[in-house]
Amino acid sequence: MNDENLSINVKIYDSFLKKIVLEPIEELVKRMVASQMPVSFEAEALKAQAIIARTFIVRNMQSFGGYGCSKYKNADLCTDGHCGNILSVEVLKKEWGDNFKKNWEKINCAVMETEGNIITINNKPIYTKFHATCGGATENSENVEGNKTVYLRKVLCDYCKDSPRYRNSMEISLKEIEKRLNIKTLKPSSVKGPVMEGIIEDIERDEEGRIISVKIGGKKLKGTEVMKLLGLSSTRGSYHEEHFIVSCSDKEFLIISTVNAPISI
Ligand SMILES: [Zn+2]
Ligand SMILES: [Zn+2]
Structure with a gap:
C-alpha cells in the first residue's frame, strides 16, 4: 500500500450505532492498537502491534478479497467483540482520563511510522496471531488449530521468563x-x-x-x-x-x- 491509504475505508459494523459505518484504515489501526496493547509498552512494540492490526484488517476486507465479518453481512469487521477488541475513542477517553492526549499521541506515532505496512506471504496478508508472553515456546499451528500454517511454527524462546505474565x-x-x-x-x-x-x-x-x-x-x-x-x-x-x-x-x-x-x- 502507499499514500492512497488515506482513501481506504473499512466497513465497520458499529455495535453502538447498530449500523455499518466507514472508517479510514489508519484511524481503525489506532483504535485497535490502543485496545490490544497497554499504551505503556515500548514504542517499537506498539509499532509491531500496528502492523499486526493493519494486516488483520486488510485480510478481512472484502474489497481486498477477504471474507469480512462472519456475523454482520457486508461488514469487514464489527465492534461487538466478535472480531476482537476494538474500543471506541470515547471509551479510550474515559479509560485514560487526563492521559488521553499523551497516550493517543504515542499510539498515533506508532501507527504513522508504520503507515501502510502489513505482513504478507505470497502477496497475501498473513493470519496474524499474537501474544504478550509465549511461556517458553510458540506452538506449531496444527497442534493448536488443527491445520498447518507454514509461518505459525514452534520457536523456542528464552526471553519471556522474566515477564510478569509468565505464570x-x-x-x-x-x-x-x-x-x-x-x-x-x-x-x-x-x-x-x-x-x-x-x-x-x-x-x-x-x-x-x-x-x-x-x-x-x-x-x-x-x-x-x-x-x-x-x-x-x-x-x-x-x-x-x-x-x-x-x-x-x-x-x-x-x-x-x-x-x-x-x-x-
Ligand atoms: Zn465480527
Ligand atoms: Zn517468548
Missing part, C-alpha cells in the same frame, strides 16, 4: 471442572488413600511440556480441549497436590490438588 493462577472447584469437562470424578475419601487418585491420569506431553492429551475423571481429552473448556491460556502445565487450583501462564496450565485440604463438591 499466573486461578482457582477452580472440582465441581466446576466436572461441569465444564462434562465428567464425573470419584468423591474424596479419607479412608481410601489419596482423594485425587483417578482424577488426572495419563498425561501425555510434547517436548516443551505442553499437554497433548490427559485423562480427567476417566475421560480422555486433548490438551487443547482442556485449555478451551477451562478457559486456560496454554496447554503447558503440571499439577501438584494442594487444593484444586488451575494455574496458568500465557502458554501453560497447571492443575494443583491436595489430599489434605477439604474439597467442596
Whole structure:
C-alpha cells in the first residue's frame, strides 16, 4: 500500500450505532492498537502491534478479497467483540482520563511510522496471531488449530521468563471442572488413600511440556480441549497436590490438588 491509504475505508459494523459505518484504515489501526496493547509498552512494540492490526484488517476486507465479518453481512469487521477488541475513542477517553492526549499521541506515532505496512506471504496478508508472553515456546499451528500454517511454527524462546505474565493462577472447584469437562470424578475419601487418585491420569506431553492429551475423571481429552473448556491460556502445565487450583501462564496450565485440604463438591 502507499499514500492512497488515506482513501481506504473499512466497513465497520458499529455495535453502538447498530449500523455499518466507514472508517479510514489508519484511524481503525489506532483504535485497535490502543485496545490490544497497554499504551505503556515500548514504542517499537506498539509499532509491531500496528502492523499486526493493519494486516488483520486488510485480510478481512472484502474489497481486498477477504471474507469480512462472519456475523454482520457486508461488514469487514464489527465492534461487538466478535472480531476482537476494538474500543471506541470515547471509551479510550474515559479509560485514560487526563492521559488521553499523551497516550493517543504515542499510539498515533506508532501507527504513522508504520503507515501502510502489513505482513504478507505470497502477496497475501498473513493470519496474524499474537501474544504478550509465549511461556517458553510458540506452538506449531496444527497442534493448536488443527491445520498447518507454514509461518505459525514452534520457536523456542528464552526471553519471556522474566515477564510478569509468565505464570499466573486461578482457582477452580472440582465441581466446576466436572461441569465444564462434562465428567464425573470419584468423591474424596479419607479412608481410601489419596482423594485425587483417578482424577488426572495419563498425561501425555510434547517436548516443551505442553499437554497433548490427559485423562480427567476417566475421560480422555486433548490438551487443547482442556485449555478451551477451562478457559486456560496454554496447554503447558503440571499439577501438584494442594487444593484444586488451575494455574496458568500465557502458554501453560497447571492443575494443583491436595489430599489434605477439604474439597467442596
Ligand atoms: Zn465480527
Ligand atoms: Zn517468548
